[in-house]
Amino acid sequence: MPIASFVTSENNSAPYVTITEVLNSPTAASLDFTSLIPGGTNAQQTAALQDMIYRASAKADNYCLGAMGTLCATSNVENGRYRPNRLGQFVIHPQYWPILEVDSFAYGTTPGSGMQAITLTDTNTSIERHQFIITSDFGISTVVQFGSLNLVAGGFPGDYEQFCQWTYVNGFANTFVTSGAEAGDGGVEVDNLTGIYPGMTLTIWDGQYTEQIVVESAATNFITTKSALKYAHSTGVNVSALPATVKQAVIHFVCAMVTERGAGGLVLSEVGESVGVSNKTLNAEWHESSGYDLLDDFKQIWGRS
Secondary structure (H helix, E strand, O other): OOOOOOOOOOOOOOOOOOHHHHHOOHHHOOOOOOOOOOOOOHHHHHHHHHHHHHHHHHHHHHHHHOOOOOOEOEEEEEEEEEOOOOOOOEEEOOOOOOEEEEEEEEEEOOOHHHOEEEOOOOOOEEEOOOOEEEOOOOOOEEEEEEOOEEEEEEOOOOOOOEEEEEEEEEOEOEEEEEEOEOOOOOEEEEOOOOOOOOOOEEEEEOHHHOEEEEEEEEEOOEEEEOOOOOOOEOOOOEEEOOOHHHHHHHHHHHHHHHHHOOOOOEEEOOOOOEEEEOOHHHHHHHHHHHHHHHHHHHOOOOOOO
């Protein structure tokens, strides 16, 4: 029987910006996106730009979370070996952050079927951004016998390494409108609800019609908002909890790829007159370094306790 890894986040990523966001960005305003494919049609140019956005988004993921992680909200199953601390707690550091939700936890002296599942409640589970803590307060007891005297101790077996497995949701909600919404509507239909919870604030990134919404409920791929939408939004518009700095970093990476392939940008004066052509090598390097600088605060620091 094959034994598979528990890490299931690969290929769950999604682009962090749309084509419209790139084309309407001041950062990319000096670049020519109409000849990405020499002699190509408009549809081919659009497809090439979309491909660049996917690659730039993957670059952001790889820089922040390594080869397998993604900043997009995903549900993951992971495993590891941990020892309960002196307080009878498992302090778990998952591979990815921020932690949004813990759905299951099991431990045991042997992996797989030898683990004991724990019923998680708000009295035995504490979630922090980079780690979560499972306490021993859920009825498990250990009986120690001294002659005719039985002593009962609660909690996990202290200082013994245990195989642990957990399911959790992590990352930033990142989804796209799948059906156009009108101003005054009470919500919006999207393609993915992972990482979206009642009370959360999300941003609909739609140029001059960008607006923030507060989630009332989220079910069957529909986000119901606490107040009506201010603007109409078309299919494909991005809805996310991503900080704007991540989006800006991805736009920088797209610009770097465009300039690397030979599209030097015009340098504009304050009044909009062309005064020269930028050096494409330096321009690409500047975009790359600017993107990485913006992502520094999102780099994963992973450890185990």
